Amino acid sequence: MTLPAIPSALEQLEEISLARALAAIAPNGVRTGCRTIRGGDEAHLLSAEAQSIPARQPAMRRASGAARWIAHGLLAEIGVGDVAILRAPSGAPAWPGGVTGSLAHDDEIAVAAVAPLDHIASLGIDVEPALPLPDELLALVAIPADRTDAAPLHLAGRILFSAKEAVYKAVYPLDREILGYEDIAVDLAAGSAVTKTGRRVRLVYCIVPRVVVLAFVEAGADQH
Structure with a gap:
């Protein structure tokens, strides 16, 4: 070994x-x-x-x-x-x-x-390199309802991608729903996301030296 x-x-x-x-x-x-x-x-x-x-x-x-x-x-x-x-x-x-x-x-x-x-x-947690998200991947991830203005411009797409990955991990054990990127709307300024099922999730993130997003559903909170 x-x-x-x-x-x-x-x-x-x-x-x-x-x-x-x-x-x-x-x-x-x-x-x-x-x-x-x-x-x-x-x-x-x-x-x-x-x-x-x-x-x-x-x-x-x-x-x-x-x-x-x-x-x-x-x-x-x-x-x-x-x-x-x-x-x-x-x-x-x-x-x-x-x-x-x-x-x-x-x-x-x-x-x-x-x-x-x-x-x-x-x-739910996700980690990514602190690098811009390739344009072709951003086109798959972003939807009009997303709000990323609060994030550094060059990393906004990467943080958005990481946030949706973390949100999926957080909500799947609760709702057992398969979600695509288009099914999750993220608001980085508000520190929250909402899924197509109405599940509301809190978000926090850091960007040094890696992009890491933590998504969580608080115990006892009304999330729908």
Whole structure:
């Protein structure tokens, strides 16, 4: 078994910067974390987790291992230990009872967020490089109802894309509806989104050193 590599000084600095940015935007009750994906991170997958993840590509398994390593640590902080985070048939991670959470990664960074259900009904997180979104992808993602004027112009499309990915992760466990980008309207200034089913979701994001969007549905709130 290959052991995880030791992070470089630059990777450590990026992790610290992103961890601080995530902690600053996370709502009360939500714990967040991040990790640079490194060679050997697949070793962090518990046996049951490894069996539940069909992807055999080394890069995908490393990313899954990095994300679950973060999540295991966050769960331990709220008193939930030794729990395998299996991949459900839908592709989403299956969280232990009483907890909601979300995992994400790009090619270099993995992120995770968890919260007790008495604080947050559902969570979604997404991470992207802090680069402009290609025009052809923006044309698929944006709809007239979206409002992105509050975001930096060169990153507005990227944040919009990440927001819709995070919103989908947050609402699917609640509504079990397959949504396209056209089914989610985002207002970055208001920090909210609404789906075609009427589900309302809160949004927060950071853009240094990565674009990360956290979408959440508050426990007990009237969301429709």
